[in-house]
Amino acid sequence: MHAFTQPPAFAARSTRVARRFPSPSPRRAAPAPQSPLSAPRASSEESPRSAPRASSEEARRAETPSEPRRDAHAPRSYAREYSVDGDESYPLGAKGFGRAESNQGVRSTWGGDDANTERRFSFVDAPYEQTVVTAASTHTRHPHVLSVKLPRPVADHIKFQPMTGPPLSAAVAELRVRRPFGFSVPETSFFFRRKRKRTHNRRCVGRDVLARATPEARVSRSRALPRLHARWRSKVNPKAL
Amino acid sequence: MNDSADFEPTGAVVTAVNPVFPGLAHGLIQPGDVLAVMVDEWKQPTDFFVRAAPFSAIERAVFERSDKPVTLRFERFVKNESDSIDTREFIGSHVGDRTSVHHSRFT
Numbered sequence: 001m002h003a004f005t006q007p008p009a010f011a012a013r014s015t016r017v018a019r020r021f022p023s024p025s026p027r028r029a030a031p032a033p034q035s036p037l038s039a040p041r042a043s044s045e046e047s048p049r050s051a052p053r054a055s056s057e058e059a060r061r062a063e064t065p066s067e068p069r070r071d072a073h074a075p076r077s078y079a080r081e082y083s084v085d086g087d088e089s090y091p092l093g094a095k096g097f098g099r100a101e102s103n104q105g106v107r108s109t110w111g112g113d114d115a116n117t118e119r120r121f122s123f124v125d126a127p128y129e130q131t132v133v134t135a136a137s138t139h140t141r142h143p144h145v146l147s148v149k150l151p152r153p154v155a156d157h158i159k160f161q162p163m164t165g166p167p168l169s170a171a172v173a174e175l176r177v178r179r180p181f182g183f184s185v186p187e188t189s190f191f192f193r194r195k196r197k198r199t200h201n202r203r204c205v206g207r208d209v210l211a212r213a214t215p216e217a218r219v220s221r222s223r224a225l226p227r228l229h230a231r232w233r234s235k236v237n238p239k240a241l
Numbered sequence: 242m243n244d245s246a247d248f249e250p251t252g253a254v255v256t257a258v259n260p261v262f263p264g265l266a267h268g269l270i271q272p273g274d275v276l277a278v279m280v281d282e283w284k285q286p287t288d289f290f291v292r293a294a295p296f297s298a299i300e301r302a303v304f305e306r307s308d309k310p311v312t313l314r315f316e317r318f319v320k321n322e323s324d325s326i327d328t329r330e331f332i333g334s335h336v337g338d339r340t341s342v343h344h345s346r347f348t
Contacts, residue, residue, distance in 0.1 A: 147315075150311060150312075151265070152307050157263070160253040160299065162251065163250075164251050
C-alpha cells in the first residue's frame with residue numbers, strides 16, 4: 001500500500017500528466033498544417049488553388065479518430081470530462097488517451113521498454129489517474145445518491161410525504177359533471193331568445209328569408225331542438241311556442 | 242405499472258427526520274430528499290422502486306416491522322454544489338468514477 005501512495009521516483013521530474021505520458025497521436029506529435037503556406041510544397045505545385053482545401057482535409061483526417069470512440073457506452077458526463085490540469089489535459093474520448101494505435105516509432109520517455117506507452121490504468125499511475133476525472137464534477141449533472149441501512153420500522157427514523165398529489169383527472173371529471181347544470185340552461189335560453197328576435201327582424205332581408213322560409217329548414221330546426229329544451233321553454237315562456 | 246397509481250399520490254419525500262433515539266438517520270438524511278429505492282435483501286424481489294409507486298404502498302413498507310434492516314436510497318437535488326455534501330467524504334453508494342471508464346482494469 002505504501003508503495004502505491006508514494007509517487008515513483010521518476011515522477012519527480014514533472015507532475016504534469018501530459019509530460020509523463022507523451023501522446024503517440026499524430027495530432028500532438030506533428031500538428032497538421034493549417035495554412036497553405038505551411039502545406040507541403042509538392043501539393044501546392046500540383047494545384048495551387050486546391051492546396052488550402054487539401055491541407056484542411058488532411059487536418060480533419062488527423063483530427064478524426066479512425067475507429068469509433070472507446071467510451072461510446074460510457075455515460076455522457078464521462079465523455080465530456082476534462083482533467084483538472086488545464087490545457088494539457090486530455091478529454092477522455094480524445095485520440096491520444098486510450099491504448100496507442102500502434103507502438104511503431106514510439107519511444108518511451110521513461111527508458112527501457114515500451115510497456116508503459118499504452119495508457120492503461122496501472123497501479124503505478126493510479127494516484128495521478130484519479131486526478132484526471134474530477135469527482136465533484138459528476139455531481140453537477142446528477143443528484144446526490146445517499147444510501148442508508150436502517151432497522152425497521154423505517155417510520156421510527158424518517159417521516160415521508162407523497163411526492164406528487166393525486167392526479168388532476170378526478171377534478172376534471174368533477175367539473176365535467178357540474179358544467180351542464182351550472183351553465184347550459186341560462187345560456188340556451190339566451191341563445192334561443194336572440195335567434196327568435198333576429199329571424200323576426202330579418203324577415204325581409206336578402207337570402208336569409210329564403211333559407212329560413214323553406215319548410216325543410218323549419219323541420220330541421222325543430223328536430224335539432226332537444227326535447228328537454230323545448231319543455232323548458234314551454235314552462236318558462238309558453239308564448240314562445 | 243400499477244393501476245392504483247392513477248388515482249393515488251405517488252412517490253415519497255422526506256418530511257422530517259427523527260433526531261432522538263431510536264432515530265438513526267438524523268445527520269444523514271435531510272427533509273426534501275427523495276426516496277428512490279428500498280432494498281430488502283431478505284425479500285423477493287429485493288428492490289422496491291418507490292418513484293412511481295402509490296404512497297399507500299410506500300407507507301406500508303415504511304411502517305412494516307421486522308428484525309431485518311432495510312436499505313433506503315435517496316436522491317438529493319441541490320442547487321449549490323459546494324454547500325451540501327462534502328465530496329471527499331464517503332457517504333453514499335456513488336461508485337467511483339473510474340468504474341465506467343473503459344479499458345481500466347478495475348472496470
